[in-house]
Amino acid sequence: DVVLTQSPLSLPVTLGQPASISCRSSQSLVYSDGNTYLTWLQQRPGQSPRRLIYKVSNRDSGVPDRFSGSGSGTDFTLKITRVEAEDVGVYYCMQGSHWPPWTFGQGTKVEIK
Amino acid sequence: EVALVESGGGLVQPGGSLRLSCAASGFTFSYHWMGWVRQAPGKGLEWVANIAQDGSAEYYVDSVKGRFTISRDNAKNSLYLQMNGLMAEDTAIYYCVREYYGPGDFWGQGTLVTVSS
Numbered sequence: 001d002v003v004l005t006q007s008p009l010s011l012p013v014t015l016g017q018p019a020s021i022s023c024r025s026s027q028s029l030v031y032s033d034g035n036t037y038l039t040w041l042q043q044r045p046g047q048s049p050r051r052l053i054y055k056v057s058n059r060d061s062g063v064p065d066r067f068s069g070s071g072s073g074t075d076f077t078l079k080i081t082r083v084e085a086e087d088v089g090v091y092y093c094m095q096g097s098h099w100p101p102w103t104f105g106q107g108t109k110v111e112i113k
Numbered sequence: 114e115v116a117l118v119e120s121g122g123g124l125v126q127p128g129g130s131l132r133l134s135c136a137a138s139g140f141t142f143s144y145h146w147m148g149w150v151r152q153a154p155g156k157g158l159e160w161v162a163n164i165a166q167d168g169s170a171e172y173y174v175d176s177v178k179g180r181f182t183i184s185r186d187n188a189k190n191s192l193y194l195q196m197n198g199l200m201a202e203d204t205a206i207y208y209c210v211r212e213y214y215g216p217g218d219f220w221g222q223g224t225l226v227t228v229s230s
Contacts, residue, residue, distance in 0.1 A: 100172040
């Protein structure tokens, strides 16, 4: 199974400052169709997860442009240019390139300093 | 507006059974792979199972194989998870999830399953 390793696991951030989360895969996430099915999810406190980014760098509808995804192969990053209060929560990377099973990173908890 | 509404969770004794349902609306249900993902209390996310658009293919995480069965009724825009032989480690919130341009496209609000005597 593909193992996704996120870092850091806890990320205290000052409002208005940038934040960055890394997700490393145990193997390349390039699928046979040429796409890389690496997803970023946000889970606010008490809510269900919401997809922010699909196929490494594509923002889902309604996702603010302060969120961006990048990377290739085995190394991926989610960046928030200026953290806002509503961004507090846990962020997960998820892969759908080598399944079953889909697998998730451990989650990174973003909190305001 | 897209909506996934889970139901059927509750308290069940070890060895018991539950059937979860997910009612889909706001999109063409039969076009999408669908799945179930669970989250134990205070823990991360774990994929459980998913099913092809026409029900012709099903996949399960190893820990539930032989105990859980995923199914769908496209005429009723509904997804199901039959859970038998429940164990304490199956205690979790179970989310119904749609796939579109990759996994995890849209999530329901979840239904809590508690396995305890």
